[in-house]
Amino acid sequence: MSDFSAFKNEEEALTRAEVLLKQHNPECDFRTEFEQLVASYKKLFKSSRRLVRMSDRSEERLKEANLRIQSQQEELTKAHQQLALHAENLEDKVRERTKALVAAQGKLEKLVELGIALSAERSHIRFIEMMLRGAKDLAFADGGLLFVLDDEAELRIQLMGIDSIDLHVGGMTGKDIPFYAPIKLRDDQAGRPDYYNLLSHTALTERTVNVANMEQSKDFDFSWLTQLGRTLEFIPQSCLAVPLRPRKGEVIGVLLLINARNRTTGHTIPFSDEITEFVEALASQAAVTMDNKNLLKAQDRLLDSMIKLVAGAIDEKSSYTGGHCERVPEISAELARAACEANYGAFADFTMTDDEWRAFHIAAWLHDCGKVTTPEYVVDKATKLETIYNRIHEIRMRFEVKLRDYTIAFLEARSRPGADEPALQAALERQIAQLHDDFAFIAQCNVGSECMRPEDIDRLKTLAQITWMRHFDDTLGLSHQEQARFLRRTKPQLPAVAHLLEDKPEHVVRRRRPVPAEKYAQFGIRISTPKHLYNHGEIYNLSIACGTLTAEERFKIKEHAIVTIMMLEELPFPKHMARIPEFAGGHHETMIGTGYPRRLKQEDMSLQARILAIADIFEALTAADRPYKKAKTLNEALTIMSVMRNDQQIDQELFDLFLSSGVYRIYAERYLLPSQIEGVDISHYLSQ
Numbered sequence: 001m002s003d004f005s006a007f008k009n010e011e012e013a014l015t016r017a018e019v020l021l022k023q024h025n026p027e028c029d030f031r032t033e034f035e036q037l038v039a040s041y042k043k044l045f046k047s048s049r050r051l052v053r054m055s056d057r058s059e060e061r062l063k064e065a066n067l068r069i070q071s072q073q074e075e076l077t078k079a080h081q082q083l084a085l086h087a088e089n090l091e092d093k094v095r096e097r098t099k100a101l102v103a104a105q106g107k108l109e110k111l112v113e114l115g116i117a118l119s120a121e122r123s124h125i126r127f128i129e130m131m132l133r134g135a136k137d138l139a140f141a142d143g144g145l146l147f148v149l150d151d152e153a154e155l156r157i158q159l160m161g162i163d164s165i166d167l168h169v170g171g172m173t174g175k176d177i178p179f180y181a182p183i184k185l186r187d188d189q190a191g192r193p194d195y196y197n198l199l200s201h202t203a204l205t206e207r208t209v210n211v212a213n214m215e216q217s218k219d220f221d222f223s224w225l226t227q228l229g230r231t232l233e234f235i236p237q238s239c240l241a242v243p244l245r246p247r248k249g250e251v252i253g254v255l256l257l258i259n260a261r262n263r264t265t266g267h268t269i270p271f272s273d274e275i276t277e278f279v280e281a282l283a284s285q286a287a288v289t290m291d292n293k294n295l296l297k298a299q300d301r302l303l304d305s306m307i308k309l310v311a312g313a314i315d316e317k318s319s320y321t322g323g324h325c326e327r328v329p330e331i332s333a334e335l336a337r338a339a340c341e342a343n344y345g346a347f348a349d350f351t352m353t354d355d356e357w358r359a360f361h362i363a364a365w366l367h368d369c370g371k372v373t374t375p376e377y378v379v380d381k382a383t384k385l386e387t388i389y390n391r392i393h394e395i396r397m398r399f400e401v402k403l404r405d406y407t408i409a410f411l412e413a414r415s416r417p418g419a420d421e422p423a424l425q426a427a428l429e430r431q432i433a434q435l436h437d438d439f440a441f442i443a444q445c446n447v448g449s450e451c452m453r454p455e456d457i458d459r460l461k462t463l464a465q466i467t468w469m470r471h472f473d474d475t476l477g478l479s480h481q482e483q484a485r486f487l488r489r490t491k492p493q494l495p496a497v498a499h500l501l502e503d504k505p506e507h508v509v510r511r512r513r514p515v516p517a518e519k520y521a522q523f524g525i526r527i528s529t530p531k532h533l534y535n536h537g538e539i540y541n542l543s544i545a546c547g548t549l550t551a552e553e554r555f556k557i558k559e560h561a562i563v564t565i566m567m568l569e570e571l572p573f574p575k576h577m578a579r580i581p582e583f584a585g586g587h588h589e590t591m592i593g594t595g596y597p598r599r600l601k602q603e604d605m606s607l608q609a610r611i612l613a614i615a616d617i618f619e620a621l622t623a624a625d626r627p628y629k630k631a632k633t634l635n636e637a638l639t640i641m642s643v644m645r646n647d648q649q650i651d652q653e654l655f656d657l658f659l660s661s662g663v664y665r666i667y668a669e670r671y672l673l674p675s676q677i678e679g680v681d682i683s684h685y686l687s688q
Contacts, residue, residue, distance in 0.1 A: 127293070128159050129171045131286040135255055136161065138282060139240065139275045142268070143258035146170075147183070147199060154182040155199050155254060162258070165234050183224070196221045202241040203251045208280055209241045212270035225258075240271040242283040246291035253290070255283050307365045314371045317379075324619060329364035331615035331667050335654070336360060338661035339607065346653045350607060355576035360608050363583035367612055370563030378556050383446045384541045384548045391538070392446050398500055399439045401468050406431045438463055442501070448548040457543050464501035464539050471495045485509070503537030523565050527597045530555050561588050562597045579606065587612040591648040602651065610651040614658055617641060617650065624673055633676045634668055642685040656687050 128146055136144045143162035147155040157177050159170040169175040185200045186193050194200040198220040202209050214222045214236060222236075229236045236258050244253040257279065260271045271279075311325035336357075339347045352360065371379065377388050385391040410428040414421050445452065445460065471494055475486050485506040511533045519525075530552045535541075541550060549557065565585035573580055586609030589595035591602040602610070621640060624631035632640065638659070645655045658664055659682040668677050 125171050127289070131282070132159050132161060132255070135242075135257060135279055135282055136163075138278050139257050139271060140261050140263055141240075141257040141259060141271075142261055143234070143236070145256040145258070146253065147256065148253040149185075149203060149251060150182075153185045155185070155203060156182045162232065162234060164259075165232055167232060197224070198222065198239070198241050199254050199256065202243050202254050206243050206245055206251055208243065208276060210271050210273075210276055211239050211241075213237060214239060237268045238270045240276060240279060242276075242279055244283055244287040244290065246284075246287045249287075249291055252287060252294070255279070255286075303362075307362060310369055310372070311365050314368055317371070317376050324623065325365060325368055327619050327623075327667075327671055328367060328612070328615045329361065330670070331618060331663065332364040332611055333361070334663045334666055335611050335615060335658055335661070336608065338657055338663055339611070339654070342657060342661075346607075347657065352608075356608075359577045359580050360583060362577065363580045363608065364612060364615070366564070366568065366580070367584040367587050367616065368560060368564065369567055369584070370560035370565075373563050374556060374560050378549075378553050381548050381553065384448050384544050385446050385538065386548070387536060390446075392443060395442055395446075395501070395538070396439060398468060398498075399435050402466065402500070403432060403435055405468060406435070442542065445542045448544060448546070451546040452543065460501065460539060460542055464499055466500040467497050468500065469495045470498040482506070501538045501542065503535075503539045507536040507538070507540070508532050509534040509536070519566060520562070523562075523569055524598045525562050525565070526599045527555075527558065527562065558588070558596050561585060565597065579608075582606060583608045583612060586610075587616045589613065591651060595649070602648075607654075610654055614641075614650055614654055617644070618658075618664065618667070622668070622672055622676060624676070631673065631676060633678055634664065634672070634680050635678060638664065638680065638682075638685045645687070652687050655685075659685055 132144045132146050135141070142164050144160070145157055146159040148158050150156055157170065160177060161168045169177050183197060183199050184194065185203055193204050195204060198209060198211070201220065209220070211217050211220070214225070225236050225239070238258070238260050240257040240260070242255045242257075243251045244255060245251045257271065259268045260275065261267065262269050308326075315323055315325050336352065339350050340352060342348070342350070377386065380386075383390050383392065385395070406428055410424055413419055413424050441456075441459065442463065445456065473494065475483065475491065478486065485508070488505040509532060515529045520527075532552055534552050534556075535550055544550060565581050568581035568584055571580075583606060586598070586600060586605050589598065589600040589605055589609070591610075593599045593601040598604075618637060618641065621632045621637040622634070641650065641655060644650050645652050665680070
């Protein structure tokens with residue numbers, strides 16, 4: 001029997017009944033016991049009915065619960081089925097989305113790679129080809145055209161490529177596009193903007209235009225594109241016009257893509273929004289890069305103009321050196337090109353990058369920029385007594401004074417009683433003749449066409465002892481600076497004895513600033529510096545042994561090379577132009593260290609600097625605009641240069657290349673006078 005507490009009373013009643021039946025005790029009161037048992041069973045029956053009712057209610061609840069559970073199980077089964085279907089669809093969508101994300105990531109990576117490549121590309125032609133090809137690849141387009149907006153507000157095509165008909169013109173192909181006229185943004189007569197043309201609309205509104213089907217579109221005039229298709233025998237259907245617009249800038253062009261293709265079937269389809277965004281991103285990057293390149297080109301043009309302005313000012317400063325700064329770059333470029341093309345000797349491995357050509361070009365134009373500080377009367381000094389003017393006129397006037405003194409003395413002597421007039425007349429004529437001879441000698445010394453002999457200098461010193469009387473104050477009418485120089489001597493009483501030729505204290509011009517020794521050392525300048533800035537002494541200048549320049553003036557001429565180096569070293573050239581000062585500043589150096597201003601030797605100099613040295617010398621020898629010398633013929637110039645080559649003043653191999661490549665002849669035909677050009681046998685001048 002179960003030991004559940006709910007049936008305890010029933011178990012007790014049954015136990016008592018079993019005990020009574022076993023006793024057989026006559027004295028037992030069965031009635032009473034039976035009555036108690038009946039009462040217990042009544043209670044038990046009542047409890048049982050209550051339990052049955054409770055059981056019935058529980059069963060109903062269980063049935064209801066089972067029904068609910070079954071219903072929920074059915075719903076759950078349906079939910080499971082729907083969830084499984086949804087999971088399957090979700091898996092397909094995730095798979096498709098993953099594929100789309102991978103494709104988008106590939107496009108994004110391609111876009112980034114294109115952006116980096118476009119930024120790094122320096123050639124304009126290669127740049128636009130890379131941009132158009134990249135846009136076509138991103139959009140899987142059959143054709144692409146690139147239009148650039150010019151200064152006349154016209155879109156001009158620069159590049160075209162259509163794969164299906166294997167047409168590629170413009171750019172690196174070198175093929176012109178003769179069948180396409182530029183597109184005007186505005187009407188020529190009324191000046192109204194043309195919004196009906198697809199390309200002009202794109203440029204004017206600065207917005208992308210995506211046309212799914214040109215045959216069905218009525219928004220734009222496609223006749224020009226349709227005609228192009230008929231000409232090229234292909235059918236344009238879908239197109240995408242994207243403006244090339246830098247950030248916050250004006251449109252600089254339009255990129256037109258034609259006929260997007262399905263990557264699986266190859267059929268023509270419209271350009272999707274996703275593709276449009278990628279092409280717009282590429283166009284934006286390309287536009288920024290193009291704008292930057294245009295700005296760099298503009299800066300280069302400005303720099304070139306400034307360089308030519310400086311060079312032109314130097315040439316214009318002296319009417320006798322006009323064109324030197326312009327012609328030297330011509331010779332230099334030809335000789336450098338010949339060195340790059342040579343495949344032997346010292347030039348076998350020589351080449352120059354675009355950056356090096358640019359630096360060399362600038363150095364050639366600026367090789368004499370230091371001459372801006374050189375007084376033109378020094379550069380142009382054609383006679384020994386020349387400063388701002390030729391002081392031979394002062395000397396001649398003194399001879400005029402002496403002639404009048406001799407004449408007055410003759411007249412005074414003749415007026416005396418007993419004067420021997422014929423003897424006096426003869427003496428006067430000898431004096432006048434001597435004056436003319438002496439002046440002619442001084443004038444010849446002043447020209448400086450021949451070197452002075454020791455006896456010539458002695459004669460000058462003797463003539464300098466001739467005196468005349470000065471009656472006027474020579475300190476009147478002077479500038480402040482000149483007065484300061486006159487303070488160095490004692491002011492004589494008038495009339496004062498003056499000499500025919502003099503070296504006066506005021507002739508010496510002292511330096512207002514000391515020589516910048518620290519800067520000289522910083523830039524490796526090694527050149528002897530004269531004590532004074534100038535010395536205008538008459539005897540000092542007329543005694544110049546050869547030529548017309550004093551030691552001070554020769555230094556002033558040489559100083560232009562120092563100033564060139566110092567000026568260029570101060571400029572913040574970018575890294576690829578850092579050698580410009582070295583290229584430009586070495587054109588007066590020699591191969592054995594006897595040049596200036598750094599006393600470099602061949603191994604210390606770049607080939608570009610040695611090229612400039614030859615160009616500078618050849619131009620100077622053959623120039624027909626120098627007041628102090630006659631222009632040399634080709635043979636005369638090459639003879640001098642061959643001597644310089646033998647003395648190791650110029651590069652031997654470069655000079656041979658200068659001859660064998662014909663650079664000398666190319667330059668001569670462009671710039672020399674016909675009388676200078678003559679038959680040249682270069683075998684006479686080549687190294688043995």
